[in-house]
Amino acid sequence: MLCHLPDRREQELLYSVVARCGRYLQAPEAGPFMRELLGRRWAIAGVGLPGHLATLVRDQPDHARDAAVDRLIDDATLFPFHTAFMPIEVRSQVREAMRGDVCGIYTKLGLATFKVRPPERLRFCPDCLDAMKADFGDAWWRRDHQLPGVLVCSVHGTVLRISDVDPGDGNRHSFVAASRLVCRPDADVAIGSVFYEDMVRLVELARLATALLDAPSAAMDHADRGEAYRTRLSDAGLMRSARKVDHPALFDAFLARWGGVPDLIPGLDLGDDRERSWLAAIVRTGRRGAHPLHHLMLSAMLDGVGGGRVDRPFGAGPWPCRNPAADHHGSEVIDDVVIRRDRGTLYGDFACACGYLYTVARQPDGTVGEPRFRRFGQLLAPALRSAIERGGTLRGTARALGLDPKTLMREAAIAGVTVPWNAKPSGAVTPAKGIVAETAKTTRVRRRVRPKRNWFSIDTRLARSARQAAQVVVAELPPVRVTFAEVERRIAKRDWVSKRRMKLPRTVEVLRNVVEETDGFRRRRLKWQVAEAVRTGDLRACEVLRAAGLPMSWLPTVRGAIASLRDRARMAA
Numbered sequence: 001m002l003c004h005l006p007d008r009r010e011q012e013l014l015y016s017v018v019a020r021c022g023r024y025l026q027a028p029e030a031g032p033f034m035r036e037l038l039g040r041r042w043a044i045a046g047v048g049l050p051g052h053l054a055t056l057v058r059d060q061p062d063h064a065r066d067a068a069v070d071r072l073i074d075d076a077t078l079f080p081f082h083t084a085f086m087p088i089e090v091r092s093q094v095r096e097a098m099r100g101d102v103c104g105i106y107t108k109l110g111l112a113t114f115k116v117r118p119p120e121r122l123r124f125c126p127d128c129l130d131a132m133k134a135d136f137g138d139a140w141w142r143r144d145h146q147l148p149g150v151l152v153c154s155v156h157g158t159v160l161r162i163s164d165v166d167p168g169d170g171n172r173h174s175f176v177a178a179s180r181l182v183c184r185p186d187a188d189v190a191i192g193s194v195f196y197e198d199m200v201r202l203v204e205l206a207r208l209a210t211a212l213l214d215a216p217s218a219a220m221d222h223a224d225r226g227e228a229y230r231t232r233l234s235d236a237g238l239m240r241s242a243r244k245v246d247h248p249a250l251f252d253a254f255l256a257r258w259g260g261v262p263d264l265i266p267g268l269d270l271g272d273d274r275e276r277s278w279l280a281a282i283v284r285t286g287r288r289g290a291h292p293l294h295h296l297m298l299s300a301m302l303d304g305v306g307g308g309r310v311d312r313p314f315g316a317g318p319w320p321c322r323n324p325a326a327d328h329h330g331s332e333v334i335d336d337v338v339i340r341r342d343r344g345t346l347y348g349d350f351a352c353a354c355g356y357l358y359t360v361a362r363q364p365d366g367t368v369g370e371p372r373f374r375r376f377g378q379l380l381a382p383a384l385r386s387a388i389e390r391g392g393t394l395r396g397t398a399r400a401l402g403l404d405p406k407t408l409m410r411e412a413a414i415a416g417v418t419v420p421w422n423a424k425p426s427g428a429v430t431p432a433k434g435i436v437a438e439t440a441k442t443t444r445v446r447r448r449v450r451p452k453r454n455w456f457s458i459d460t461r462l463a464r465s466a467r468q469a470a471q472v473v474v475a476e477l478p479p480v481r482v483t484f485a486e487v488e489r490r491i492a493k494r495d496w497v498s499k500r501r502m503k504l505p506r507t508v509e510v511l512r513n514v515v516e517e518t519d520g521f522r523r524r525r526l527k528w529q530v531a532e533a534v535r536t537g538d539l540r541a542c543e544v545l546r547a548a549g550l551p552m553s554w555l556p557t558v559r560g561a562i563a564s565l566r567d568r569a570r571m572a573a
């Protein structure tokens with residue numbers, strides 16, 4: 001859309017788009033280039049809430065500029081996160097400020113006073129970096145990795161690393177693109193060792209925070225939100241009376257839900273005097289200026305309260321599958337854990353339907369260890385073969401499959417795959433009895449149905465088409481919802497991809513990522529309908545609601561959208 005800027009990548013920060021742009025133009029000294037691009041020097045170096053965005057779209061026709069800036073704000077900045085729990089007026093004011101001068105919005109949002117600090121240096125996920133390099137040939141900064149208090153990648157669950165780039169240091173004006181040069185393999189981690197259960201919670205928090213970016217909920221006044229919290233606390237049995245919160249019960253429920261997480265992230269700790277903590281403050285009437293993570297954690301806790309307490313040594317399932325060769329890698333698809341006891345130590349065996357099995361140990365003192373690989377399952381052989389076809393090295397392939405090289409050699413031998421590498425397989429090559437039987441069976445079946453097609457290249461091609469098709473769907477007017485079926489229909493016969501999920505992991509991944517939530521689509525649809533209403537001059541909220549095909553519960557949101565548009569028109573006048 002923007003004449004000068006390259007296409008935005010998934011979750012890419014505007015800062016990163018500009019930085020890549022500079023890289024493509026081979027501009028080592030960004031000064032003249034940026035001056036040309038922005039009309040004024042270093043206008044948008046802010047990372048989370050950049051200003052002067054109107055300058056960026058000045059080449060566009062008048063009628064398209066507002067929408068273009070709004071798209072940048074919603075899709076390429078941290079605006080949706082920082083304003084997620086703000087009333088509609090504040091959202092409109094911040095949005096307005098980002099068109100021009102952003103001075104003062106940090107105070108307005110209370111960002112200066114929060115103890116949950118935004119990261120000083122840009123962060124990255126090593127797994128995302130690998131995927132970006134593999135799929136696009138170069139890397140970018142994802143905005144979900146830069147959220148204050150978020151320490152892990154919401155896609156991979158990997159601990160984030162701290163890059164060399166500090167956008168707020170002496171080079172405030174420089175735009176540094178993500179690359180292996182500044183995202184070093186030995187970069188510091190955002191957080192050191194963490195108990196497994198807390199790690200799972202950190203990933204969950206990262207996902208909740210990222211969801212705010214993609215699908216922020218309707219704006220609400222502070223007083224209304226306080227009221228809503230008290231209703232939910234009361235439903236959960238956490239109120240002593242109509243006005244008094246049962247603080248001890250609230251804290252117990254909160255810590256049961258979030259474990260050690262409050263102590264892991266500065267600004268989330270509850271302190272010694274709990275009545276004065278942020279948690280006590282947020283449930284008080286009309287609480288202003290709580291951090292988005294405070295709201296998210298309280299809300300998630302309230303969602304989960306209720307039902308009897310069961311002793312679950314490995315937390316509540318489902319648990320993630322850790323099979324790097326599976327399309328559901330990292331997704332919580334394992335519903336059952338088999339628990340064994342050896343003296344005081346508990347062992348949880350997590351077996352996925354894809355055949356992958358890992359074990360986690362829990363010591364008598366409650367310490368939960370790192371997950372240990374036990375068995376790969378039937379996805380190993382095809383993954384190995386395609387790695388060999390691509391000319392992969394032993395180390396590279398082992399890393400991609402989450403194994404050490406010796407274990408990979410052993411597993412390859414067990415699976416009956418001949419590999420072009422040399423290294424002694426670790427442990428005995430003769431596998432245990434049970435595994436032999438299973439492997440033999442798998443191999444037999446595989447021979448009978450071995451595909452003639454090169455699924456790897458079909459998958460790569462389809463994934464690319466899916467990405468393009470999704471962009472086409474998103475661009476359609478009136479807006480069409482991006483669904484799995486809608487995109488699939490445009491790249492293949494009906495159900496063709498769905499029926500070959502196992503063979504098309506990349507395509508399925510792309511389709512999953514582009515699919516639009518109902519609420520997200522409704523918001524998009526509403527935006528367009530309001531613009532239409534302005535064009536035709538009929539701004540009655542009910543009419544807009546009906547024309548956009550929205551349910552009655554959306555009426556306040558529709559009113560808000562119309563009001564904020566009016567305000568904007570007034571301010572522009």
Ligand SMILES: [Zn+2]
Pocket residue numbers: 125126127128129153154155156157158
């Ligand atoms: Zn990642």
Ligand SMILES: [Zn+2]
Pocket residue numbers: 321322323326328352353354355356
């Ligand atoms: Zn699995």
